[in-house]
Amino acid sequence: MITPKDVKGIIAAIVTPFRDNEDVDYEGLKTLTRYLVDGGVDAIMPVGGAGEFPHLDSEEKRLVIKTISEEVKGTIPVIAGTAACSTRESLHLMRDAKQGGADAAIMVPPYYFGLDDKALFIHFKTLAEANVLPVVVYNNPLYTGNQMSPALLAELMDVKNIIGIKQSNADMGQLVEVIRLVKKDSSICTGVDSQFFPALMVGAKGVYSTAGGVVPKQMKAIYDLFGGGRFEEARELHLKIQELNRFLEYDPGYVSPAKEALRMVGLPAGPVRRPMPELNEEQKEGLKRSLKNIGAL
Numbered sequence: 001m002i003t004p005k006d007v008k009g010i011i012a013a014i015v016t017p018f019r020d021n022e023d024v025d026y027e028g029l030k031t032l033t034r035y036l037v038d039g040g041v042d043a044i045m046p047v048g049g050a051g052e053f054p055h056l057d058s059e060e061k062r063l064v065i066k067t068i069s070e071e072v073k074g075t076i077p078v079i080a081g082t083a084a085c086s087t088r089e090s091l092h093l094m095r096d097a098k099q100g101g102a103d104a105a106i107m108v109p110p111y112y113f114g115l116d117d118k119a120l121f122i123h124f125k126t127l128a129e130a131n132v133l134p135v136v137v138y139n140n141p142l143y144t145g146n147q148m149s150p151a152l153l154a155e156l157m158d159v160k161n162i163i164g165i166k167q168s169n170a171d172m173g174q175l176v177e178v179i180r181l182v183k184k185d186s187s188i189c190t191g192v193d194s195q196f197f198p199a200l201m202v203g204a205k206g207v208y209s210t211a212g213g214v215v216p217k218q219m220k221a222i223y224d225l226f227g228g229g230r231f232e233e234a235r236e237l238h239l240k241i242q243e244l245n246r247f248l249e250y251d252p253g254y255v256s257p258a259k260e261a262l263r264m265v266g267l268p269a270g271p272v273r274r275p276m277p278e279l280n281e282e283q284k285e286g287l288k289r290s291l292k293n294i295g296a297l
Helices: 026-038 058-072 087-099 117-129 150-156 172-181 193-201 216-227 231-249 255-264 281-293
Strands: 009-013 043-045 079-081 104-107 135-139 162-167 187-190 206-209
Touching: 009 216, 026 043, 026 058, 043 079, 058 079, 058 087, 087 104, 087 117, 117 135, 117 150, 135 150, 150 162, 150 172, 162 172, 172 187, 172 193, 187 193, 193 206, 193 216, 193 231, 206 216, 216 231, 231 255, 231 281, 255 281
Parallel strands: 009 043, 009 206, 079 104, 104 135, 135 162, 162 187, 187 206
Antiparallel strands: none
16 A cells, blocks of 8 residues: 555646547547656546546546556556545445555545535545545645635544645645644645645645646656756746646636647547536637647647
């Protein structure tokens, strides 16, 4: 089983490629997986937001995880999304993910209903103590409606089998506070690409990255430059890639731009599943310019 030390660097959020009829393109998924591994990513996160998890049924999720796990052959961790509205369903998805070959599970808090800290703590503690897979807690209040405070996240890091946090909060001060509060060895990463370099500067271990699923070599270069003490070069590259990050973080959402960018570089991403919107022509032109400016086209 993987440990916190294994969860670091560029954790690529891989899209789920579809055919024109919206069926999952499993051969295309193998190609994308090889592209990310060859690009030097440190782990792959399937069945997350970039992977359109709300639009996949449970069998598709299991097969996506299985396809990726078989393709990476244990060379890097596969950290599978297992988010659901109930603890019961999350446990079911974790068992499916383990059967599919995943090394760890990552999930946001239950969404739709508002939950207090006690309910959120019990949810993640139950998942961790089931000992199905190591657990990464994913705080994403914009999408879930359930904010997890730094104090709650730090408390959860004391639970056995919770190995890390993906902190996707526009307020970077929340990430800094989590890092300050957590004393044990753990993997605390940002989930916001535009925060990557500053997050490393305050002690984050890496990034769960939509950009890493599109331009893995460029994102890995930032991490390697930083790790080599070449901070100014890392900062400059981060700012250069920020032009692309604007499309992967803001309107019209990150899935359509990620898939369009992959299609532009010649990879099999396919369409988004309805009712997700595709990009308009103006957005496509802006995205293409950003890819050219960072040397991805």
